[in-house]
Amino acid sequence: MDAIERTATKYRNLRLNATASRLPELLARADANELSYLHLVEMMADHELEQRTGKRIALNRRKAGFPAEKILEGFDYRHQTTINKRQVNALLDFDFIDQRNNVIFIGPPGVGKTHLAIGIGQKAINAGYKVLFRSALDLVEELELAEMKGELKKKVSQLVKFDLMVIDELGYLPxxxxxxxxxxxxxxxxxxxxxxxxxxxxxFTHWGEFFHNDNVAVPIIDRIIHHSHIFMLGGESYRLKQKTAQ
Incomplete structure (x- = not known):
């Protein structure tokens, strides 16, 4: 075993696997560019951090449970009459997450609410936040199952570990x-x-319809809209437009 292999083994023992696997390449790059010892060490540290960050983002994306791969770059603003790219991009500094604010997209089916929610969620993961996606129906069933097992408090505690939760299609079913x-x-x-x-x-004026009780709807609405960014989406349904174009 030569010196490079011995050193790589030591890096693996320290759980610096990314550096260990690319050690010969990193050394060759440092030699070719005549880097100082300090620059070499810095380059190795940067490589390890970059690889770990990439793995963490990939893991968080899997845990998020997005139902489809939607990116903001693919959102078509031409069919929107009430929201524009600048308004959406203003959310991408994620100050709303740091300030514990909410974002609400209200509008008829097919105008891109879910696309925007997933796209912002994807960007949040890339920025280092933990995100969870749930349809309202799946979330209700998940909470009901936990409640039946006497584990509602435990389930809620698990969910609030995420920095951001997307609740999709709230209000479609009573x-x-x-x-x-x-x-x-x-x-x-x-x-x-x-x-x-x-x-x-x-x-919000119609939330009592699916909660069947204004006394329940009011406190829920109060907690959601306090410190929130509310967007009313209009425009023609994407799905209907695609269907009629066939």
Whole structure:
């Protein structure tokens, strides 16, 4: 075993696997560019950090549970009458996450609410935040199952570990009394502690319809809209446009 192999083995023992696997290449690059010892060490550290960051982002993207690969660069603003690229880009400094604010997209089906929510979520992961995506239906079922097992508090504690949670299509289906209670527990736990992106087809004046109880809707709405960025989306349905174009 030569010196490079021995050194690589030591790096692996220190769990510096990225540096160990590329050690010959890094040394050759340093030699070719006549780098100082300090620059060589810095280059090796940068390589290790870059690889670890990439792996962490990939892991967080898998954990997010996005239903589709949607990127903001693929969003077509030409069919939008009420939101523009500048408004969306203003969210990408992620000050809303740091300030524990929420983002709400309200509009009819097919105008791109979910696309925007996923796209912003993807960007947040790239920026180092932990993101979770759930459709409202899946989330309600997940909370109900936890409640039936007597583990609702534990489940909510797991969910609030994420910096940002996307709740998609809230309001498409009515909710039972227990579901409303479970959702309130989650929203209350996120309030001023974590951030939410919510997509819904109903404005807040009609939330009582799917909560079946204004006494439940009001406190949930109050916690969601306090410290929030609200966007009313209009325009023609993308899906309908694509269907009629065939």
């Amino acid at each position: 909710m039972s009394r227990q579901s409303r209670y479970n959702l309130f527990q989650l929203i209350n736990s996120f309030y001023e502690y974590r951030s939410l992106i919510i997509t819904t087809n109903k404005d």
